[in-house]
Amino acid sequence: xxxxxxxxxxxxxxxxxxxxxxxxxxxxxxxxxxxxxxxxxxxxxxxxxxxxxxxxxxxxxxxxxxxxxxxxxxxxxxxxxxxxxxxxxxxxxxxxxxxxxxxxxxxxxxxxxxxxxxxxxxxxxxxxxxxxxxxxxxxxxxxxxxxxxxxxxxxxxxxxxxxxxxxxxxxxxxxxxxxxxxxxxxxxxxxxxxxxxxxxxxxxxxxxxxxxxxxxxxxxxxxxxxxxxxxxxxxxxxxxxxxxxxxxxxxxxxxxxxxxxxxxxxxxxxxxxxxxxxxxxxxxxxxxxxxxxxxxxxxxxxxxxx
Numbered sequence: 001x002x003x004x005x006x007x008x009x010x011x012x013x014x015x016x017x018x019x020x021x022x023x024x025x026x027x028x029x030x031x032x033x034x035x036x037x038x039x040x041x042x043x044x045x046x047x048x049x050x051x052x053x054x055x056x057x058x059x060x061x062x063x064x065x066x067x068x069x070x071x072x073x074x075x076x077x078x079x080x081x082x083x084x085x086x087x088x089x090x091x092x093x094x095x096x097x098x099x100x101x102x103x104x105x106x107x108x109x110x111x112x113x114x115x116x117x118x119x120x121x122x123x124x125x126x127x128x129x130x131x132x133x134x135x136x137x138x139x140x141x142x143x144x145x146x147x148x149x150x151x152x153x154x155x156x157x158x159x160x161x162x163x164x165x166x167x168x169x170x171x172x173x174x175x176x177x178x179x180x181x182x183x184x185x186x187x188x189x190x191x192x193x194x195x196x197x198x199x200x201x202x203x204x205x206x207x208x209x210x211x212x213x214x215x216x217x218x219x220x221x222x223x224x225x226x227x228x229x230x231x232x233x234x235x236x237x238x239x240x241x242x243x244x245x246x247x248x249x250x251x252x253x254x255x256x257x258x259x260x261x262x263x264x265x266x267x268x269x270x271x272x273x274x275x276x277x278x279x280x281x282x283x284x285x286x287x288x289x290x291x292x293x294x295x296x297x298x299x300x301x302x303x304x305x306x
Contacts, residue, residue: 096132097161100293100301104134105162107302109284109291117282119197121171122291122304126162133161136168139301140294141277143284148294149277155179160273168273169198172283175276183270186258188230196274204230205262207253220245227253 098104108123122141126134137159142148151170154160160180162168175181176194188204190196207213208224216224223241227233232254235246251257262268277283284291293302 097135097159098132100134100136100139100295102301104130105136105293105302107291107293107304109289109304109306115286117279118171118173120282120284121169121197122284123167123169124162124293125167126164128165130164133163135159135161136275137161138296140296140298141170141283142292142294144288144290147283149279149283151275152180152278155181160275162273163271166271166273168275170275170277171197172277172279172281173197174278174280175274180273180275183272183274184259184268185262185265185270186230186255187270189232189255189258192230192232202228202230204258207249210252210261212248212252216245216248217242220248224249 104126106125106127108125110123124136124139136151137153139151140148141151151160151168155177160168176196177190183200186204187200188202191200191202206229207227208221213221213224220241223239223245233239233249235241235249239246241249252261289306291304292300295301
């Protein structure tokens with residue numbers, strides 16, 4: 001019986017030594033796994049570290065593993081500054097163009113009772129109290145027979161506008177110049193060869209008032225003084241002036257020459273437009289008429305009856 005207990009005790013000592021040896025091997029394996037990403041499980045496919053498997057957790061947080069990780073926070077672009085709203089009425093000035101309304105345009109039909117289509121006309125006026133320009137191109141004139149015609153553009157195709165205090169004479173006939181135009185201090189030259197209704201003033205800057213005249217011969221000065229306003233003289237051998245004087249007259253005594261000399265004057269433009277409907281018949285009745293001014297959408301703006 002004593003021998004049996006001895007055998008059993010010897011067997012237990014050998015088992016303890018085996019357990020101790022296994023523990024030592026396990027600890028050594030764990031320490032060696034710190035330098036090897038495969039760890040204790042070798043190439044089994046199971047890895048410790050970052051969830052993505054592309055680097056360590058520290059690498060993911062610090063952003064050193066590239067753009068696939070969490071990375072560093074991106075800089076935030078601040079929103080563009082918002083401009084403060086402009087004050088009410090700050091954009092209104094005398095240079096602003098507005099559509100015609102019953103408050104900024106008036107209609108007079110006193111010229112439509114004249115006999116003959118070449119003489120009849122109506123007038124639109126912009127009160128001096130207006131705060132801006134009034135666009136009249138595109139407005140519609142309508143008579144009692146429900147006939148209507150639109151107001152056209154200027155000679156360059158631009159919209160015609162009336163500044164405060166300006167007026168437009170709207171004639172039924174075609175334009176003697178072939179287009180609508182605004183009167184200026186040189187317009188008197190136009191009436192030298194053509195008839196306008198109503199007539200155009202025959203007052204222009206006189207050619208003798210030009211500063212260059214002092215450099216001309218005395219005989220030439222006297223001839224210039226004798227010329228009527230707004231006149232282009234016919235020069236021939238009977239005129240008795242030299243070529244220098246004749247060239248001066250040819251350069252300055254005409255509508256284009258006058259414009260070239262005075263176009264930069266602050267008072268060059270007059271406050272009157274001449275607009276033509278281009279008709280070769282009467283549009284307004286000579287006895288009784290209802291003259292209507294309509295917007296482009298045919299809303300009533302003004303009316304005048306006689």
